[in-house]
Amino acid sequence: MTAPQSGPTELTDEDGKLVVLARGALARAETATAAAVRDGDGRTYAGAPVTTATLTLSGLQVAVASALSSGARAFEAAVLVNGAADDPGLATLAEISSEAYAVFTDTAGRPTGRTGAV
Structure with a gap:
């Protein structure tokens, strides 16, 4: 994956659902970051860092x-x-699906950038 494109990024309704899931994981784990993915069948998964x-x-x-x-x-x-943009999970995402994209948001869920397929 490439470095995130700067500037506002429009979220689709489906991407908005991922934001909600990721923010929920962030709150539950009381961490500074979290993420969510949508697989090829439309199923979603969320995660917070584990250390x-x-x-x-x-x-x-x-x-x-x-x-x-x-x-x-x-x-x-x-x-x-x-x-x-240096999250190691991005490499795995691209390894499995080169056409997948990633949206970066702030903690309020506002888009800050995007990387991957457009």
């Missing part, structure tokens, strides 16, 4: 892993709330 002595995953990595472990074979989109 232990033996495991470190970004929220996007958690969401992508949850989807893959549930049988997802493709991804349409991801939303990263307060996320960064």
Whole structure:
């Protein structure tokens, strides 16, 4: 995936649902970032970062892993709330579905950028 494009990004209704899911994960886990993904069948998964002595995953990595472990074979989109362009989950998203895109938002859910397929 490439660096996020700057400037406002329009959210589709489906992307808006991902924002709600990611913000919910952020609030439940009381973290500064979170993410949600939509798989090729339209199912959604959310995740917050996990950090232990033996495991470190970004929220996007958690969401992508949850989807893959549930049988997802493709991804349409991801939303990263307060996320960064260097999130390692973006590489996995692109590895599975090169046409998937990611939308970055602030903690209020306002789009701040986008990367991936348009």
